[in-house]
Amino acid sequence: MGNSFVVLKKEYLQLVRSISFWISTIFFPLLMLGIMVLPVILISKQKASFDIYIKDNSMVLYDLIKDEKFEKEAGLSEVKLNIKDGKDFSLDDLKEKVEKKEIEGFLLIPENPFETKEMKYYGRNLSNFSLISKLEKIVNKALQKKTSEELNLGKEAIDKILHRLNIEGIKVEKGKEKKEGALTSFFAILVMFMILYTAILGYGAHILRAVIEEKNTRVVEILVSSISPFKLMVGKILGVAFAGMTQILIWFIAFFSLSFAASQGLMLQKLPQFSFVQIIFFAVFFILGYLLYASLYAALGSMFSSEQEAQHMATILIIPLIIPILLMQMIIQDPNSTIATILSLIPFFTPLLFYLRMLVEVPPLWEIFLALTLTSLSVVFIIYLSSKIYRVGILMYGKRPNFQEILKWIKS
DSSP states (O other): OHHHHHHHHHHHHHHHTSHHHHHHHHHHHHHHHHHHHHHHHHHHHOOEEEEEEEEETTSSSHHHHHOHHHHHHTTOSSEEEEEEEOTTSOHHHHHHHHHTTSSSEEEEEOSOTTTOSOOEEEESOTTOHHHHHHHHHHHHHHHHHHHHHHTTOOHHHHHHHHOOOOOOOEEEETTEEEEOOHHHHHHHHHHHHHHHHHHHHHHHHHHHHHHHHHHHTTHHHHHTTTSOHHHHHHHHHHHHHHHHHHHHHHHHHHHHHHHHHHHTTOSSSOOOOOOHHHHHHHHHHHHHHHHHHHHHHHHHHHHOSSHHHHHHHHHHHHHHHHHHHHTHHHHHHOTTSHHHHHHHTSTTTHHHHHHHHHHHSOOOHHHHHHHHHHHHHHHHHHHHHHHHHHHHHTTOOSOOOOHHHHHHHHHO
């Protein structure tokens, strides 16, 4: 094991002394912090103002919509609508105003709003869901108020009909309540998930490049004269793993420092909080995921003489890492569904999918134990197979092995 430690130390120091290591260490958390906090701040501070014409063919709703008191009741805090009467304009005139960018858009209310189910909005940007949602809200409130008046309901009854409740999210965890905005929670989960994905993929790919580089420069021939290929592979993988853990430790120290500053009122936006279990299992699943994929990348690098040749096969290894990204929304919505549970227990998906489930809601203890056991056994098995391939492939040049040859290496 002494020779493996020498390789481990060499790989570790080579990485942590590189400029790229420290650039990524500093830049990446700033980028993730921006992704996590900036959208929440921007959305909460958004005070956009839009000029909107309303052409009310029913002739009964516009006055209610334009009423300042009603507009305030409609909850127009994030989006300010400068509502104007479009009754004196034809449909073509209003369309022309939209095309000339004189107005953001216009709403066409049908003649019988109490009978029909649709109204039409004409605008330049139909992806502005916040604006369209506000328009829909105030028109429907006006419709409710007009209906209540026609039914001769009193003011008190009308106020009860129009009264609305807002949802405040409170997460229940271990008998404790924790207030947490939906957007903050979502971006926190997204950031932690992407950090884990990037760390596993990035450091695994580093192993691939390092193996191919040593093979091309024939350095590996000198190394294997004093150390077995298996110890060389293990030392290289562990050295990069320790460098990765060093970087992640720096990130967490920086995050907790910012989180403490936020709790003391030193920052404008309070950062999301992560439990001790989530932090510990981040490290656990990084190590398991990294060892699993780094072993495969090391074996892959030993089979090829150039990075270009290896990249085609490397794409296949990336697929199990991409699938969790595609399934992320489904897992977040229902982390304890049958399909989410089954997929998260497949070792190649476990480091990302199971950890994603833990970020949303901690699974039962037996599932955690089963996930760790299956993944650990898979890591041992993959390292064993990879070492067989690495032992032979690292000293072969100029020929791409076929499947039958790889099987012979494993059996030898």
